[in-house]
Amino acid sequence: MTTQSISIELPKPAPLLSAKGWTAFLLALTMVCAVAPALNLWVPEDSALHLSDYMLGLLGKFMCYAICALAIDLIWGYTGILSLGHGLFFALGGYVMGMYLMREAAGPDALPAFMGFLDWKELPWHWALSGSFAATVLLVFLVPGLIGGLFGYFAFRSRIKGVYFSIITQALTYAAMLLFFRNETGFGGNNGFTGFRTLLGYSVNSKAMHVLLFALSGLALLGCFLFSRWLMRSKYGRVLQAVRDAESRTMFCGYNPLPYKLSIWVISAMMCGLAGALYVPQVGIINPSEMSVGNSIEMAVWTAVGGRASLVGPIIGAFAVNGGKSWLTVAAPEYWLYVLGALFIVVTLFMPGGLIRLPQQLRQWREKRKAQVKAPLNQAAAAGAKTTAEPASADALEGVRA
Amino acid sequence: MTPDLMQEGEQRLASYQQREAALRTESGGRNASLARPVVAGEVDVTHGRILYLEDVHVSFDGFKAINGLSLDIAPGELRCIIGPNGAGKTTMMDIITGKTRLDSGTVFFGSTIDLLRYKEPEIAAMGIGRKFQKPTVFEQLSVFENLELALKTHKGIASSMLFKLSGAQKDRIAEVLHTIHLAGSVTRQAGLLSHGQKQWLEIGMLLVQEPKLLLLDEPVAGMTDEETVRTAELFLTLKGKHSLMVVEHDMSFIDTISEKVTVLCDGSVLAEGTLAEVQADERVIEVYLGR
Numbered sequence: 001m002t003t004q005s006i007s008i009e010l011p012k013p014a015p016l017l018s019a020k021g022w023t024a025f026l027l028a029l030t031m032v033c034a035v036a037p038a039l040n041l042w043v044p045e046d047s048a049l050h051l052s053d054y055m056l057g058l059l060g061k062f063m064c065y066a067i068c069a070l071a072i073d074l075i076w077g078y079t080g081i082l083s084l085g086h087g088l089f090f091a092l093g094g095y096v097m098g099m100y101l102m103r104e105a106a107g108p109d110a111l112p113a114f115m116g117f118l119d120w121k122e123l124p125w126h127w128a129l130s131g132s133f134a135a136t137v138l139l140v141f142l143v144p145g146l147i148g149g150l151f152g153y154f155a156f157r158s159r160i161k162g163v164y165f166s167i168i169t170q171a172l173t174y175a176a177m178l179l180f181f182r183n184e185t186g187f188g189g190n191n192g193f194t195g196f197r198t199l200l201g202y203s204v205n206s207k208a209m210h211v212l213l214f215a216l217s218g219l220a221l222l223g224c225f226l227f228s229r230w231l232m233r234s235k236y237g238r239v240l241q242a243v244r245d246a247e248s249r250t251m252f253c254g255y256n257p258l259p260y261k262l263s264i265w266v267i268s269a270m271m272c273g274l275a276g277a278l279y280v281p282q283v284g285i286i287n288p289s290e291m292s293v294g295n296s297i298e299m300a301v302w303t304a305v306g307g308r309a310s311l312v313g314p315i316i317g318a319f320a321v322n323g324g325k326s327w328l329t330v331a332a333p334e335y336w337l338y339v340l341g342a343l344f345i346v347v348t349l350f351m352p353g354g355l356i357r358l359p360q361q362l363r364q365w366r367e368k369r370k371a372q373v374k375a376p377l378n379q380a381a382a383a384g385a386k387t388t389a390e391p392a393s394a395d396a397l398e399g400v401r402a
Numbered sequence: 403m404t405p406d407l408m409q410e411g412e413q414r415l416a417s418y419q420q421r422e423a424a425l426r427t428e429s430g431g432r433n434a435s436l437a438r439p440v441v442a443g444e445v446d447v448t449h450g451r452i453l454y455l456e457d458v459h460v461s462f463d464g465f466k467a468i469n470g471l472s473l474d475i476a477p478g479e480l481r482c483i484i485g486p487n488g489a490g491k492t493t494m495m496d497i498i499t500g501k502t503r504l505d506s507g508t509v510f511f512g513s514t515i516d517l518l519r520y521k522e523p524e525i526a527a528m529g530i531g532r533k534f535q536k537p538t539v540f541e542q543l544s545v546f547e548n549l550e551l552a553l554k555t556h557k558g559i560a561s562s563m564l565f566k567l568s569g570a571q572k573d574r575i576a577e578v579l580h581t582i583h584l585a586g587s588v589t590r591q592a593g594l595l596s597h598g599q600k601q602w603l604e605i606g607m608l609l610v611q612e613p614k615l616l617l618l619d620e621p622v623a624g625m626t627d628e629e630t631v632r633t634a635e636l637f638l639t640l641k642g643k644h645s646l647m648v649v650e651h652d653m654s655f656i657d658t659i660s661e662k663v664t665v666l667c668d669g670s671v672l673a674e675g676t677l678a679e680v681q682a683d684e685r686v687i688e689v690y691l692g693r
Contacts, residue, residue, distance in 0.1 A: 235565040254526040
């Protein structure tokens with residue numbers, strides 16, 4: 001072994017976003033904050049460029065869904081832990097926001113209407129902080145974070161993995177749904193919360209508020225994207241991938257997987273909570289069906305369709321699947337669930353990389369196809385190519401060894 | 403400065419060095435731990451043993467995988483472990499690295515660290531590196547990223563999020579890349595490497611951790627002859643700086659690298675000595691041929 005003084009060109013850390021990436025990011029930012037609001041508010045309704053209130057609301061919802069897809073991607077795509085219970089965190093964020101909106105709708109001294117029906121005289125303890133907007137914003141992150149953290153700590157400490165973990169998350173969200181359905185838990189039971197009037201004193205039903213919530217959702221999505229990108233390109237993100245691919249090796253490298261899994265799990269839960277909190281004032285209702293098992297599975301489908309372990313993929317997936325859902329539930333409502341199921345199967349079997357890697361997959365497929373078509377036509381040439389290819393690869397090996 | 407002061411200084415230095423040299427011998431005797439405070443997590447090898455197993459017993463559902471195993475390894479030693487299948491070689495490594503719990507026995511790293519009290523990541527951080535039988539590298543990451551992850555540094559989440567390679571760490575990675583002959587495939591995805599290259603990458607990942615003790619489970623399995631020769635060279639250069647424990651079946655490989663061989667059978671030590679000695683041992687011949 002000679003100690004060569006030739007220094008090796010080590011790869012430099014990737015930038016947060018490439019120049020192209022920043023351009024796209026800023027473009028998206030102006031679309032969300034300026035173009036879409038302007039098209040909705042100031043372009044006359046009969047113009048082709050007008051963005052209808054319906055479309056604005058729909059896109060706002062989709063952006064909240066995209067945050068969820070991103071959150072699931074962090075825990076599933078990068079860390080390899082499939083959660084089928086993220087609907088719980090989404091709903092928890094939504095409920096925290098809903099509690100605040102209910103208090104505001106009821107007025108400063110009155111109880112929310114549904115408590116009147118139950119003949120309650122005073123606020124239950126868990127409503128104590130719901131009067132303050134600042135506390136609400138904090139709790140939107142803290143409640144999903146704490147509940148997720150507690151659950152995650154025990155699950156990851158017991159080294160629960162794979163399908164067992166997924167099933168437990170399903171059970172968790174289902175149990176929470178049953179709990180929230182009950183009237184005496186103080187979450188409005190079956191009906192949940194609705195009939196919101198104002199947010200910080202401004203009407204939630206005004207056009208300006210819709211646009212504001214839309215823009216906030218967009219900012220939250222872009223913010224979450226940038227944060228995820230920062231996380232995943234740091235060594236932290238690579239440790240998560242290492243945990244996904246070879247957990248025991250990661251341990252023998254001196255990493256304790258528990259804090260890593262737990263932290264990304266909590267971050268993911270918090271992102272879902274934020275999405276839920278932005279979603280509720282836009283749709284004007286939150287009820288326990290948001291925690292249903294199907295909803296959480298659908299979130300995982302968005303991520304799978306878009307492409308796991310890529311940050312843009314899940315966002316595309318959330319828009320594509322929900323766009324399809326909005327269209328199909330109008331065109332042929334009874335078929336949507338079949339389509340969703342078929343989509344999941346097709347993606348898992350034929351497009352493991354999701355939509356985002358489809359062009360690459362098609363290119364490879366076409367090349368393979370081309371090679372197959374050529375082969376029978378000119379076998380001699382193919383054989384010749386093979387013999388020339390072999391020395392080439394041998395050379396490459398030599399190069400490595402040298 | 404007057405000449406006698408210089409002289410006296412030289413004398414003092416010489417006697418100090420002599421004393422230090424005396425302490426560094428096989429065992430420091432009664433001076434061994436004199437005025438050496440026990441530092442948590444730091445291995446103390448002044449007694450001349452880096453790894454010490456005594457009367458270790460492990461059973462799985464009644465099957466005695468390890469049965470009264472006693473073994474010790476000196477700092478800088480390269481020890482080969484051989485033995486028929488099921489002799490407990492891999493289980494022994496599992497015990498040392500904290501993966502398997504004992505029924506009874508003692509396992510010490512140096513003279514002060516009781517390994518039974520620590521978990522896998524802690525043991526790895528103290529300086530015991532392990533290479534698995536089947537090469538396990540992070541297949542989705544590049545060669546460089548694999549080494550970067552394994553680097554000896556703080557392994558908490560906050561320090562990982564803010565981690566930046568220092569110049570010295572870059573040099574270390576570059577040096578190891580040369581050592582393991584992977585300087586030409588720095589950005590290559592680890593999953594695309596050949597089997598032998600993966601084995602080397604895994605050894606490289608151990609080296610950047612700067613371990614004091616390396617446990618290598620069949621390091622040359624699946625390597626070409628040329629790769630095996632290079633691996634032997636590599637191990638001989640590591641000997642002295644690190645202590646190595648190598649489990650292998652390839653006798654010619656063991657012949658090139660080893661000075662002392664331990665034969666395990668049915669969970670305990672059957673024979674110990676040079677390869678020639680153990681190969682001449684009646685009992686060893688019996689367990690290898692008698693089955």
